Amino acid sequence: MTNPASAASTGIASPASKSAPAGSLAQRLGDAFLTVRHETERRAAPLSPEDQLVQSMPDASPAKWHRAHVTWFWEQFLLGDHAPGYKVYHPDYAYLFNSYYVSAGPRHARAQRGHLTRPGADEVTAYRKHVDAAVIKFFNETSDDKLTALIPLLEVGFNHEQQHQELMLTDILHAFAQNPIPPAYDSDWRFPAPTISGDAWLTLTEGIHTIGHQSESFHFDNEKPAHRALVGPVKLARNLVTNREWLAFMEAGGYEEATLWLMDGFAAAAREEWQAPGHWRKVNGEWQIMTLAGLQPIDLDAPVCHVSYYECDAFARWSGKHLPTEMEWEVAARAGQLNDAFGIVWQWTRSAYAAYPGYRAIEGALGEYNGKFMINQLVLRGSSLATPDDHSRVTYRNFFYPHHRWQFTGLRLADYGN
């Protein structure tokens, strides 16, 4: 494969969708469900049982755990709540595979997911098959009215599993990057080629724009309410920052110059001994990067990847520029003005991950999905090379802590003329 996301399209069924395939609602939902489920297994297929167990840091989870957790999600929130008479596959699995849903009961410690040698990968496969069959049976035995009412929940389930599909790749890459003999997830994988076109900078004149999701098509709750915001004047870089530009920052002593850094960032850089982006290794005096295809030479023209917010903030200061806000990014992306807004690296913005005006989390356990994380994190916009197809939106708000850099994260710059 050349792109892990290439086969990830879900064709998520919606009665309102013009592109919905023919057939009954149950069939369409079943097709969409199995498409997502198969993509998870397609991504896990190159991984041995040993690969699937490793947890290389507390923020990363074993592939086996991801495969089981997304299955628990269907069992907990669809079958358990809506399928009459459904009995859970195993009484311990809710404890093992609940991630952070306090409303759904106690759970195993996140940092100890790699200790779960049992159940084995084969047992997780059996669990997945059991739940797959139960969900299809449920679709086939449930009225269209009830299924229609469940579509919002189903869409959350589809999108939730897609999020874990991306994490499976970033987490195994982090694990492989710790291995002295750098394994390849897929030796045929290639970093996507960047787009170079148009002027280097685009101008957003001052204006009031609507920010956030405006229709009833699928979106996460954190993308609403749509609201008006003053944006500009600002110039945004049309292109992503490249490895060539990042190397210039490194060679200019960017990682050592305290005045470029936020205090917490400089402390993180010292603590974690950052001298280069994540997954870079110096081999015989040359920088190389650990990729899904194993260790590769640095492509100077490729967008820089695996950089934290702290590093991006320092880079922007060194450049005499800034990071954009998420509103500026959204206005420019909506106008089709950004090269590689989607599909290579998530782009850090300097916007705090906070509630939009009037935001309320949805009711019930799924209200824990996004809202409770709205503190101390930064928004990233766009999508990455590992994001499944049809999981990208111009209003999508990803979020990570400022020291995180194991995701496929990069940046573009903003210029306010000062």
Ligand SMILES: [Fe+2]
């Ligand atoms: Fe999850």
